[in-house]
Amino acid sequence: xxxxxxxxxxxxxxxxxxxxxxxxxxxxxxxxxxxxxxxxxxxxxxxxxxxxxxxxxxxxxxxxxxxxxxxxxxxxxxxxxxxxxxxxxxxxxxxxxxxxxxxxxxxxxxxxxxxxxxxxxxxxxxxxxxxxxxxxxxxxxxxxxxxxxxxxxxxxxxxxxxxxxxxxxxxxxxxxxxxxxxxxxxxxxxxxxxxxxxxxxxxxxxxxxxxxxxxxxxxxxxxxxxxxxxxxxx
Amino acid sequence: xxxxxxxxxxxxxxxxxxxxxxxxxxxxxxxxxxxxxxxxxxxxxxxxxxxxxxxxxxxxxxxxxxxxxxxxxxxxxxxxxxxxxxxx
Numbered sequence: 001x002x003x004x005x006x007x008x009x010x011x012x013x014x015x016x017x018x019x020x021x022x023x024x025x026x027x028x029x030x031x032x033x034x035x036x037x038x039x040x041x042x043x044x045x046x047x048x049x050x051x052x053x054x055x056x057x058x059x060x061x062x063x064x065x066x067x068x069x070x071x072x073x074x075x076x077x078x079x080x081x082x083x084x085x086x087x088x089x090x091x092x093x094x095x096x097x098x099x100x101x102x103x104x105x106x107x108x109x110x111x112x113x114x115x116x117x118x119x120x121x122x123x124x125x126x127x128x129x130x131x132x133x134x135x136x137x138x139x140x141x142x143x144x145x146x147x148x149x150x151x152x153x154x155x156x157x158x159x160x161x162x163x164x165x166x167x168x169x170x171x172x173x174x175x176x177x178x179x180x181x182x183x184x185x186x187x188x189x190x191x192x193x194x195x196x197x198x199x200x201x202x203x204x205x206x207x208x209x210x211x212x213x214x215x216x217x218x219x220x221x222x223x224x225x226x227x228x229x230x231x232x233x234x
Numbered sequence: 235x236x237x238x239x240x241x242x243x244x245x246x247x248x249x250x251x252x253x254x255x256x257x258x259x260x261x262x263x264x265x266x267x268x269x270x271x272x273x274x275x276x277x278x279x280x281x282x283x284x285x286x287x288x289x290x291x292x293x294x295x296x297x298x299x300x301x302x303x304x305x306x307x308x309x310x311x312x313x314x315x316x317x318x319x320x321x322x
Contacts, residue, residue: 055286120289129286136293143301213298219306 050127050194054059059130060198064187067177071169071205078165079210085219099148106148113141121206125195129167130150137208142214155211155218165215170206241281248274261310265303272296 042054042062049057061065117137124130146152155161175197176187184190189197251274254267272295279288 128289130286133286133289133293136290138296140293140297140301143298147301217298217302 001072004044048194050196050198051191052126053124053126056124056130056198059120060201061189061194064172064176068169068172068187071172071208074209074212075169076216081163081216082219087096088150102148106144106150109144111154113137113144117141117206117210121202122199124135124202126198131205132209134202135206136213139213139217140208142210143217146214146218152214152218155215161211164211165208168205171204175201244278244281247301248278251288261307265300265307268303269296269300272300 034114039059042058045062046054046057049061051057051061117134120129120137121131122129123132142152174191179188179190180186182190248271251267255264255271258264258267272291275295276288276292279285279291281307
């Protein structure tokens with residue numbers, strides 16, 4: 001009885017929320033374009049941002065502080081995920097698939113995925129794409145490789161993993177601090193260099209994001225009985 | 235008119251896959267429904283003219299989290315629900 005009442009209450013709340021959302025969307029759409037102050041501001045300052053795609057301009061120039069904090073959160077999440085890992089063998093023989101189709105597909109897909117990630121990164125300055133999508137695609141390529149049993153030795157906790165995890169964040173922070181030390185505001189790019197610096201930051205970000213997401217997948221806790229006994233060092 | 239019909243169909247498919255993911259008793263079926271939902275959702279983002287979000291949804295929502303969920307389901311299956319004594 002109480003369960004039924006709870007469900008009805010939840011359903012009513014969801015319905016109310018949906019109606020409110022619909023009302024808000026209608027209200028937004030009804031506004032004339034001149035009154036949508038944000039888009040006007042954005043299109044006025046877009047030429048100064050160094051990129052021609054408004055989403056990238058907001059993410060990496062106008063509101064780059066948010067993106068900096070976001071990658072910080074991701075780095076912390078990656079560290080926590082790795083420290084929760086209970087398996088010491090990254091090359092788990094039980095996970096190695098003997099499926100010949102998967103191996104053949106992998107040979108075809110891996111270069112294609114890496115190429116696509118690079119293109120997404122490059123395209124981010126002028127059309128939909130960008131660091132996050134490119135990084136996630138890199139991670140997807142890594143997950144495919146992991147499922148096919150490719151050795152993931154570079155994800156062994158060590159210098160390479162640590163450097164890869166913090167690469168994006170530190171490049172971003174360095175450029176932000178250089179702006180502040182040079183007399184401009186924190187996170188302000190030098191005039192004329194914004195486009196190039198954004199691309200550098202995005203390249204670092206996508207490598208780091210790819211590595212963090214992949215590390216989260218690879219270091220997912222394994223059930224105790226299937227935990228490998230350390231394994232010989234690679 | 236055709237666009238309206240297609241959008242309506244998309245909304246119906248979204249609701250159906252969402253309900254399938256939420257209400258399914260079989261975890262594997264729920265995960266597959268969730269992946270289908272993510273792919274349809276990225277189509278919906280394209281229709282809303284937000285291609286950036288559509289890309290992120292397709293890669294992360296449908297791809298990476300789907301793989302993570304499938305992984306979790308296979309781990310849950312390998313360990314029966316009763317034998318939790320060895321869990322430390």
